[in-house]
Amino acid sequence: MRLLSRLGILLVLIGFLNLNAQEIHFPSLSGRVVDEANILTGAQKKQLTDQLQTLEKQTSDQVVVVTLKSLQGNTIEVFGFRLGRHWQIGQKEKNNGVLLIVAPKERKVRIEVGYGLEGILTDGLSKMIIDNDIVPSFKKGNMQEGIMKGTKSILEVLQGQYVPPKKNNVSRTDKGAVSFGVGVAVFFGLLFAAPLFNSIINNMLLISIVNSIIVFFTFVGVGPLGEAFAMGVFMFFGSIVTMMSKYQVGSDSWYSPNGSFSSGSSSFGSSGFSGGGGSFGGGGASGSW
Structure with a gap:
């Protein structure tokens, strides 16, 4: 039953990791x-x-x-x-x-x-x-x-x-909660990192391998090694099937098998300011309120 329940969770993860990404209409770079x-x-x-x-x-x-x-x-x-x-x-x-x-x-x-x-x-x-x-x-x-x-x-x-603000001291009674929080952060960090991998890597096979590795290391910490390996294999083939049905040659999706990206309807502004050719790899942080 535990394996079946994890397979159910994994099916949800496959859908999450391979969501159809919409074409983005970026705003114009009108200035700084x-x-x-x-x-x-x-x-x-x-x-x-x-x-x-x-x-x-x-x-x-x-x-x-x-x-x-x-x-x-x-x-x-x-x-x-x-x-x-x-x-x-x-x-x-x-x-x-x-x-x-x-x-x-x-x-x-x-x-x-x-x-x-x-x-x-x-x-x-x-x-x-x-x-x-x-x-x-x-x-x-x-x-x-x-x-x-x-x-x-x-x-x-x-x-x-x-000058960073002073850190609050963590008491010994909080250490268990902190460890649990770190584990949860790693788990969800891996999940949210997957769309970034998918947007960087433009090969269906490589994307499937990355997704399966993410799932393997997610499950290896909470269950037997063999079970985690099975989850990784399941994710690999699930990713292949999902993407074969989603990414078609000639489609207007933001991703296509030849690795091209659609830039939406944006154009650079006329302020004289423009990017210098720099690139990004997903570094940084997010928040909400």
């Missing part, structure tokens, strides 16, 4: 601040633009603040990863771009970090900025304040001036 959701005032946009322009002159790092009308049915992780690559924020040889993304409709926020800055603006620091500087203001209904404070902290990190 793209306020599609109309949250910021004109003065705030100018202040942020000046700060971001100064940073780029000093360091070549490109930071863009963007608010969205909608995530168009995507997770903010997938949207942010693909938006960064579509706009090509950051310099090509350095991949030093950062996006601060706010989606008020879905109540989501994300700091998307380019390859070259992942060692500086780490996932941990990104999460710290979201939890301490952005989300508290958002919860109070002051989204403008949260965006301004979050951007300020991002710039401080990139300039080596950020």
Whole structure:
């Protein structure tokens, strides 16, 4: 019965890991601040633009603040990863771009970090900025304040001036809860990482292998090795079957077997600002309120 129940869970995971991804219509890159959701005032946009322009002159790092009308049915992780690559924020040889993304409709926020800055603006620091500087203001209904404070902290990190808040001590009685929380975080982290792998890897066989490995390591920690292996094999063939029915040659899906991506209806703005050819690999952190 336990194996059957896990197979049932795995069927749900197959559907989750291989969801039909909608074509995204990206907003135009009209400047260093793209306020599609109309949250910021004109003065705030100018202040942020000046700060971001100064940073780029000093360091070549490109930071863009963007608010969205909608995530168009995507997770903010997938949207942010693909938006960064579509706009090509950051310099090509350095991949030093950062996006601060706010989606008020879905109540989501994300700091998307380019390859070259992942060692500086780490996932941990990104999460710290979201939890301490952005989300508290958002919860109070002051989204403008949260965006301004979050951007300020991002710039401080990139300039080596950020001072993290003091950590709270964890008592011994909390250690078990912390360990359990880490396990849960790893489990769901693997699940949410899968769509990013699927968007990076454009080969059906490789995607199926990645999905099966994710499931194997997810189940190996909670059951016998043989059972975890069986789950991985089941996921492999399940992924193959799912994608064969989903991705067809000549379809208008964002993914096709030849690895091409649809860029939606967006075009670069006429402000004179554009991405420098940078790339993203899913680094950063997300939050909600």
